[in-house]
Amino acid sequence: MYCEAMARTRDPAVRRLLLERAAQMLRTRQPVTLRTLVAGTGVSTMAVYTYFGGMDGLWKALRQEGFTRLATRLAAVKRSADPVRDLAALGAAYLANALENPDLYRVMFDAGFDLEDTGAADETLHRLVQVIERAKAEGRFHDEVDPLELATQSWAIGHGLASLVATGPLPHQALAHGAPMLTALFTGAGDEPARCRRSVEHGWGRAAPARPTSHDRKGAP
Amino acid sequence: MYCEAMARTRDPAVRRLLLERAAQMLRTRQPVTLRTLVAGTGVSTMAVYTYFGGMDGLWKALRQEGFTRLATRLAAVKRSADPVRDLAALGAAYLANALENPDLYRVMFDAGFDLEDTGAADETLHRLVQVIERAKAEGRFHDEVDPLELATQSWAIGHGLASLVATGPLPHQALAHGAPMLTALFTGAGDEPARCRRSVEHGWGRAAPARPTSHDRKGAP
DNA sequence: TCACAATACATAGCATCGCTATGCTTTGAT
DNA sequence: ATCAAAGCATAGCGATGCTATGTATTGTGA
Known part of the structure; x- marks a missing residue:
């Protein structure tokens, strides 16, 4: 009654992918920005918000x-x-x-x-x-x-x-x-x-x- | 012959003003940005470029x-x-x-x-x-x-x-x-x-x- | 003293930044 | 099978630093 229907589950692989890619870009001295981060990964900018709540959350993670x-x-x-x-x-x-x-x-x-x-x-x-x-x-x-x-x-x-x-x-x-x-x-x-x-x-x-x-x-x- | 005419001299006071204001904003936890820095000082954003060559130069200074x-x-x-x-x-x-x-x-x-x-x-x-x-x-x-x-x-x-x-x-x-x-x-x-x-x-x-x-x-x- | 050129300065516009609003799609519990 | 909730994609917003362009100013050589 309290929760009538659950929804699409988020894929932990996406979170790890973004995190590893960010670390990789950091290591190779590429500027880590919202758009450059998701570029080429197939995921959209919104993923950063669903998984981290924004760029600040990404930096914390x-x-x-x-x-x-x-x-x-x-x-x-x-x-x-x-x-x-x-x-x-x-x-x-x-x-x-x-x-x-x-x-x-x-x-x-x-x-x-x-x-x-x-x-x-x-x-x-x-x-x-x-x-x-x-x-x-x-x-x-x-x-x-x-x-x-x-x-x-x-x-x-x-x-x-x-x-x-x-x-x-x-x-x-x-x-x-x-x-x-x-x-x-x-x-x-x-x-x-x-x-x-x-x-x-x-x-x-x-x-x-x-x-x-x-x-x-x-x-x- | 090599230098036929000199031009308007830049005022060191402006440089000091911007620098002190930046330090002050830093101290009061206000975000130091190009526009917020010059806001209220009377000088325009270009001053940052003539005196520091850009924001990077300001940070260095x-x-x-x-x-x-x-x-x-x-x-x-x-x-x-x-x-x-x-x-x-x-x-x-x-x-x-x-x-x-x-x-x-x-x-x-x-x-x-x-x-x-x-x-x-x-x-x-x-x-x-x-x-x-x-x-x-x-x-x-x-x-x-x-x-x-x-x-x-x-x-x-x-x-x-x-x-x-x-x-x-x-x-x-x-x-x-x-x-x-x-x-x-x-x-x-x-x-x-x-x-x-x-x-x-x-x-x-x-x-x-x-x-x-x-x-x-x-x-x- | 005057005129010119080099520089300071002001404004407008550009690409990009992080973020949000809006639909559409997917999914899982009922 | 249904349908609401969540993931996801796109478009657009304000703000960022920066550059281009035009104007104003001033030191210098004549």
């Missing part, structure tokens, strides 16, 4: 896609016997992901509109928190270290480097600063300096830094 | 304005007897500036188009390098510390925090992470831990953190 890819990348980092080494590996993976899709990374944070899906970022942080707690349990860090705070600080370091490199001011080589910075941070948290440096450098080497692509900008949001 | 304000803010940090304290004060000033005009800060780095005026950023870095060299000369840092590298790392920390707070993921309180992070970095560079912490916290207190404004987004570039 794209940002979430970015967080999803990041989470996948971080999940691929295998746990080792050394939690500090794992922390460094996570940091390296974070930077590698950011520099492999710099435009998507920009969308994730440069956003001019609010981000409501704070859960995505929180989940990423949680991964760090867990490893930090493991390091604490093994006595690598002081007892008074707050895992969430240390995780946030690690994040700030990673994001600072990633952002400065992705937006231009620093060259790709600057990513190498990540290792000494994390070493300083973890040493400050209580880890023994020499051991910390070895752990971080081991973990850091697990992820390739970046591609030396020549970068020309064009039509970012 | 705005970004340089952002760097100029930052440089002014940093120049206001008085030199004390303690270089590490001065470093922390510079970091705090950097964050304070970023959070006082978050939208301008975004324009400075989020830019979708290349930044050619790397000199502006370099000049900011140079200020840090000088103080770090002073700290080295006073024996606070190891001899093998590269001032430019340490300055870059300090910048990455400041930018990471500023960016994460300015774009939303972290709350304003997160700026407080700056002090412990810089302490860890400088301790890693050779400073004696307890003394470093005192220096950083003293320097950090010299600059107010930020305004607790409720933030709603609207029409960023």
Whole structure:
């Protein structure tokens, strides 16, 4: 009685198609616009509204896609016997992901509109928190270290480097600063300096830094 | 013979007017567009083209304005007897500036188009390098510390925090992470831990953190 | 002092942007 | 089988940045 007749169901494939195409256009530096997005796909401009509610919704979904890819990348980092080494590996993976899709990374944070899906970022942080707690349990860090705070600080370091490199001011080589910075941070948290440096450098080497692509900008949001 | 007649000179006041108005609109979250920018100023849309060559030129000029304000803010940090304290004060000033005009800060780095005026950023870095060299000369840092590298790392920390707070993921309180992070970095560079912490916290207190404004987004570039 | 040319400035128009209004088509529950 | 609800396609709207064209202004060389 309340709902007398249901209607045509929307095809999830269309949504994925648009999202992947948008990410692809972002990656190839093509301006992502409503009409250019649907051009050649066979679907009409209205699809963007039925599936995303407009371009803003598409950007939000794209940002979430970015967080999803990041989470996948971080999940691929295998746990080792050394939690500090794992922390460094996570940091390296974070930077590698950011520099492999710099435009998507920009969308994730440069956003001019609010981000409501704070859960995505929180989940990423949680991964760090867990490893930090493991390091604490093994006595690598002081007892008074707050895992969430240390995780946030690690994040700030990673994001600072990633952002400065992705937006231009620093060259790709600057990513190498990540290792000494994390070493300083973890040493400050209580880890023994020499051991910390070895752990971080081991973990850091697990992820390739970046591609030396020549970068020309064009039509970012 | 080569230049037979010169013409009407352009008024620098118009350029400054447009630039200040753009910064003001950015600050009040009004969408900065070609027509809204010149509306009410008496000048026509063409002025944007004669003075900036288009909207892209205006954004570039705005970004340089952002760097100029930052440089002014940093120049206001008085030199004390303690270089590490001065470093922390510079970091705090950097964050304070970023959070006082978050939208301008975004324009400075989020830019979708290349930044050619790397000199502006370099000049900011140079200020840090000088103080770090002073700290080295006073024996606070190891001899093998590269001032430019340490300055870059300090910048990455400041930018990471500023960016994460300015774009939303972290709350304003997160700026407080700056002090412990810089302490860890400088301790890693050779400073004696307890003394470093005192220096950083003293320097950090010299600059107010930020305004607790409720933030709603609207029409960023 | 005068006249000219180069430049600033004002207006109008263009292509494109995101979005909405309007039908038509499809679909699934009754 | 029916029919309402939702997907979908098209056309058009206001607004965007930009360019083309014409006018006004002003510094300079004569």
